Amino acid sequence: MSFPRKALLVDTLHASAPVAAFHFVKIDGTQAGAGDLVYGVAETDAIAGDDYAAALTGFLSVVAGAPIAKGQRVKSDANGCAIPAADNEAAVGVARFAAVGPGVAVSITRLSLTQ
Numbered sequence: 001m002s003f004p005r006k007a008l009l010v011d012t013l014h015a016s017a018p019v020a021a022f023h024f025v026k027i028d029g030t031q032a033g034a035g036d037l038v039y040g041v042a043e044t045d046a047i048a049g050d051d052y053a054a055a056l057t058g059f060l061s062v063v064a065g066a067p068i069a070k071g072q073r074v075k076s077d078a079n080g081c082a083i084p085a086a087d088n089e090a091a092v093g094v095a096r097f098a099a100v101g102p103g104v105a106v107s108i109t110r111l112s113l114t115q
Helices: none
Strands: 004-016 040-042 049-062 072-074 082-084 094-095 106-111
Touching: 082 106
Parallel strands: none
Antiparallel strands: 004 049, 040 049, 049 106, 072 082, 072 094, 094 106
16 A cells, blocks of 8 residues: 655654554654654554554655645644645645545655654
Protein backbone atom coordinates (compact mmCIF):
# COMPACT_ATOMS: atom_id res chain seq x y z
CA MET A 1 0.00 0.00 0.00
CA SER A 2 2.96 2.31 -0.15
CA PHE A 3 5.05 4.13 -2.69
CA PRO A 4 8.77 3.42 -2.89
CA ARG A 5 10.22 5.29 0.06
CA LYS A 6 13.61 6.78 0.69
CA ALA A 7 13.93 7.67 4.34
CA LEU A 8 17.03 9.73 5.02
CA LEU A 9 16.72 9.43 8.78
CA VAL A 10 14.99 6.67 10.78
CA ASP A 11 14.53 6.44 14.56
CA THR A 12 13.38 3.63 16.84
CA LEU A 13 10.37 4.57 18.96
CA HIS A 14 8.60 2.73 21.78
CA ALA A 15 4.83 2.37 21.40
CA SER A 16 2.81 3.08 24.54
CA ALA A 17 -0.41 2.51 22.57
CA PRO A 18 -1.23 0.87 19.22
CA VAL A 19 0.31 2.56 16.17
CA ALA A 20 -0.68 1.89 12.55
CA ALA A 21 1.91 1.56 9.79
CA PHE A 22 2.23 4.54 7.46
CA HIS A 23 0.56 6.94 9.92
CA PHE A 24 2.10 10.05 11.47
CA VAL A 25 3.60 9.58 14.94
CA LYS A 26 4.81 11.81 17.76
CA ILE A 27 8.20 11.71 19.45
CA ASP A 28 6.69 9.89 22.45
CA GLY A 29 5.90 6.91 20.18
CA THR A 30 2.14 7.44 20.01
CA GLN A 31 0.13 8.02 16.85
CA ALA A 32 -0.24 11.71 15.99
CA GLY A 33 -3.57 13.48 15.98
CA ALA A 34 -4.90 16.75 14.62
CA GLY A 35 -2.71 19.68 15.61
CA ASP A 36 0.04 17.48 17.06
CA LEU A 37 3.71 18.06 16.37
CA VAL A 38 4.58 15.21 14.00
CA TYR A 39 7.92 13.47 14.53
CA GLY A 40 7.77 10.92 11.69
CA VAL A 41 5.85 8.13 9.96
CA ALA A 42 5.55 4.63 11.44
CA GLU A 43 7.14 2.04 9.14
CA THR A 44 5.22 -0.89 10.70
CA ASP A 45 2.23 -1.61 12.91
CA ALA A 46 3.04 -1.69 16.61
CA ILE A 47 1.15 -2.60 19.78
CA ALA A 48 1.79 -1.16 23.22
CA GLY A 49 5.23 -2.23 24.40
CA ASP A 50 6.70 -2.74 20.90
CA ASP A 51 9.67 -0.88 19.50
CA TYR A 52 9.17 0.21 15.89
CA ALA A 53 10.93 2.19 13.17
CA ALA A 54 9.73 5.67 12.27
CA ALA A 55 10.93 7.44 9.13
CA LEU A 56 11.69 11.07 9.93
CA THR A 57 12.88 12.76 6.74
CA GLY A 58 13.02 12.01 3.02
CA PHE A 59 10.38 10.58 0.67
CA LEU A 60 7.83 8.99 3.01
CA SER A 61 4.60 7.07 2.43
CA VAL A 62 1.62 7.92 4.61
CA VAL A 63 -2.06 7.01 4.49
CA ALA A 64 -4.24 9.83 3.17
CA GLY A 65 -7.26 10.92 5.18
CA ALA A 66 -8.76 12.98 2.33
CA PRO A 67 -8.10 13.73 -1.33
CA ILE A 68 -4.71 15.44 -1.75
CA ALA A 69 -3.39 17.19 -4.86
CA LYS A 70 0.18 16.80 -6.08
CA GLY A 71 2.27 19.60 -4.57
CA GLN A 72 -0.20 20.27 -1.77
CA ARG A 73 1.13 20.83 1.74
CA VAL A 74 -0.10 18.22 4.26
CA LYS A 75 -0.67 17.90 8.00
CA SER A 76 -2.00 15.17 10.33
CA ASP A 77 -5.69 14.56 10.90
CA ALA A 78 -7.13 13.13 14.14
CA ASN A 79 -6.16 9.59 13.05
CA GLY A 80 -2.56 10.29 12.01
CA CYS A 81 -3.41 10.39 8.29
CA ALA A 82 -2.26 13.05 5.81
CA ILE A 83 -4.78 15.74 4.91
CA PRO A 84 -4.39 19.07 3.10
CA ALA A 85 -3.00 21.94 5.19
CA ALA A 86 -4.30 25.45 4.67
CA ASP A 87 -1.83 28.17 3.74
CA ASN A 88 -1.90 29.56 7.28
CA GLU A 89 -1.39 26.14 8.95
CA ALA A 90 1.79 24.30 9.83
CA ALA A 91 2.59 21.51 7.37
CA VAL A 92 4.42 18.22 7.82
CA GLY A 93 5.42 17.83 4.17
CA VAL A 94 4.46 18.22 0.53
CA ALA A 95 2.63 15.59 -1.55
CA ARG A 96 4.79 14.18 -4.35
CA PHE A 97 1.76 12.61 -6.04
CA ALA A 98 -2.01 13.00 -5.77
CA ALA A 99 -4.17 10.85 -3.49
CA VAL A 100 -7.68 10.24 -4.78
CA GLY A 101 -9.23 9.87 -1.34
CA PRO A 102 -8.96 8.51 2.18
CA GLY A 103 -7.26 5.20 2.85
CA VAL A 104 -4.80 5.31 -0.04
CA ALA A 105 -1.07 5.87 0.25
CA VAL A 106 0.42 9.22 -0.63
CA SER A 107 4.11 9.94 -1.02
CA ILE A 108 5.30 13.08 0.73
CA THR A 109 8.59 14.92 0.87
CA ARG A 110 9.63 15.73 4.40
CA LEU A 111 12.84 17.68 4.79
CA SER A 112 12.52 19.10 8.29
CA LEU A 113 11.61 17.78 11.72
CA THR A 114 9.84 21.02 12.56
CA GLN A 115 6.42 21.97 11.27
